[in-house]
Amino acid sequence: MNEDASPTELDAWLRRLEAAHPVDIELSLDRVTEVARRMGLLDGPVAQRVITVAGTNGKGSTVALLESLATHHGLSSAAYTSPHLFRYNERLHLNGREADDEALMKGFRAVEAARLDGEPISLTYFEVGTLAALSVIRRQMPQLAILEVGLGGRLDAVNVVDADVAVVTTIALDHAAFLGNDLEVIGREKAGIMRPGRPAVLGSRQLPGSVRAAAHACGAPVHVLGEDFDRQGAARDWQWSRQGQLRIDELPDPALPLDNAATALTALDLAGVSLQPEACRAAMQSVALPGRMQWQGAWCFDVGHNPQAAAYVADRLADDETTGTTYALLGMLADKDADGVIDALSPAIDAWLPVSLEGDRARHSHQLAECLQRHGQTVIECAASPTEGARRLASHLAPEDRVLVCGSFFTVAEVLAARENPSQTDRGDTAQGMTRE
Numbered sequence: 001m002n003e004d005a006s007p008t009e010l011d012a013w014l015r016r017l018e019a020a021h022p023v024d025i026e027l028s029l030d031r032v033t034e035v036a037r038r039m040g041l042l043d044g045p046v047a048q049r050v051i052t053v054a055g056t057n058g059k060g061s062t063v064a065l066l067e068s069l070a071t072h073h074g075l076s077s078a079a080y081t082s083p084h085l086f087r088y089n090e091r092l093h094l095n096g097r098e099a100d101d102e103a104l105m106k107g108f109r110a111v112e113a114a115r116l117d118g119e120p121i122s123l124t125y126f127e128v129g130t131l132a133a134l135s136v137i138r139r140q141m142p143q144l145a146i147l148e149v150g151l152g153g154r155l156d157a158v159n160v161v162d163a164d165v166a167v168v169t170t171i172a173l174d175h176a177a178f179l180g181n182d183l184e185v186i187g188r189e190k191a192g193i194m195r196p197g198r199p200a201v202l203g204s205r206q207l208p209g210s211v212r213a214a215a216h217a218c219g220a221p222v223h224v225l226g227e228d229f230d231r232q233g234a235a236r237d238w239q240w241s242r243q244g245q246l247r248i249d250e251l252p253d254p255a256l257p258l259d260n261a262a263t264a265l266t267a268l269d270l271a272g273v274s275l276q277p278e279a280c281r282a283a284m285q286s287v288a289l290p291g292r293m294q295w296q297g298a299w300c301f302d303v304g305h306n307p308q309a310a311a312y313v314a315d316r317l318a319d320d321e322t323t324g325t326t327y328a329l330l331g332m333l334a335d336k337d338a339d340g341v342i343d344a345l346s347p348a349i350d351a352w353l354p355v356s357l358e359g360d361r362a363r364h365s366h367q368l369a370e371c372l373q374r375h376g377q378t379v380i381e382c383a384a385s386p387t388e389g390a391r392r393l394a395s396h397l398a399p400e401d402r403v404l405v406c407g408s409f410f411t412v413a414e415v416l417a418a419r420e421n422p423s424q425t426d427r428g429d430t431a432q433g434m435t436r437e
Helices: 009-020 030-039 059-072 101-115 125-140 183-193 209-218 258-270 277-286 307-319 338-348 365-374 386-395 409-420 427-431
Strands: 050-054 077-080 092-094 144-148 165-168 200-202 222-224 229-234 237-242 246-251 294-296 299-302 326-330 351-354 402-406
Touching: 009 101, 009 125, 030 101, 030 125, 050 059, 050 183, 050 258, 059 077, 059 144, 059 258, 059 277, 077 125, 092 101, 092 125, 101 125, 165 183, 165 258, 183 209, 200 209, 200 258, 209 222, 229 258, 237 258, 246 258, 246 277, 299 307, 299 409, 307 338, 307 402, 326 338, 326 386, 326 409, 338 365, 338 402, 351 365, 351 386, 386 402, 386 409, 402 409
Parallel strands: 050 144, 050 165, 077 144, 165 200, 200 222, 299 402, 326 351, 326 402
Antiparallel strands: 077 092, 229 237, 237 246, 294 299
């Protein structure tokens, strides 16, 4: 937090939550289900319709697209996502706006009262946040709630709520310490959000067979990208169709993956919303997701931190040709696949500036530099922090050059904060609560 900023009551709550549980991540539904029961969250729906989104990459994009589509169709909505870039409030949107401090604290108080009502139950930061968000959402009872799974699926706190439509975006290797390295196993975990008789939307053409098998095993009807729905055309003028019955043409580029956009349209349709072409076009035109291919002049910011996400970024950069040099300011955590990310990005990058991150999972810039050099990449220098690296790059960029800031939520958040307020860097606050990257 900035030294001249006064701590709020919400800040105090968040700091207490971070210290309250012995581990950041504990995949289990037993504790969170019991607290949800005490809160009455299992007594009825939290919204008129619920769409739950799981996957390795594309979850945030799909949630943002669904939220924009809901808004432009005139639906009341709530969207719960994680992690955040700057403010915890980013995690919960009500009718397209961040929840205010009082709404969040009311949710936290409800969780605290329930977990202490009887035998005390310890909850992780994410579990408390999820239950608090669900409490807030239920009080609003919106027409549509969109919930993003934090990690995995089957044992994630979000899965305490039954989804009317379950979405699985992509499956790739990430969070190996918790999910392992077997894509079939990971696929089964992500598919754990599906419910019998309720639609499951599979938003990738390359999902492991375990995802569809899990859907069949639980009796969830599947709707698969490339089979039951699809998208065609170029990004600036594309079309969506579903089972030959529905088709929407002349869709604008949402500046997010089109597979995710097609998936969002399909999920909303299956949730019982009558899609209106003009509303869909307006939603695609106006959707925004900070930190995902976010451009500020010649600077592009993307939080992708695994090879699959990096490959998408590289493709988008390749589509936007430049006559100058493309630099990458790269900062990554130690438990991420730096070799895979570098390999995926390298076709689009001319030179690199690795930076160090802080914390228990930090990776030093010199370790990244060694990795880059093993891949035959040009390293111009190293920096002790993302802020320092951005300052050094900015000092010698030519007008035609561009910079990709990437590799971690931490990296993107710090540089964005520094660019918005060059006199100070809110390093502690932007990092708060990002245990699930």
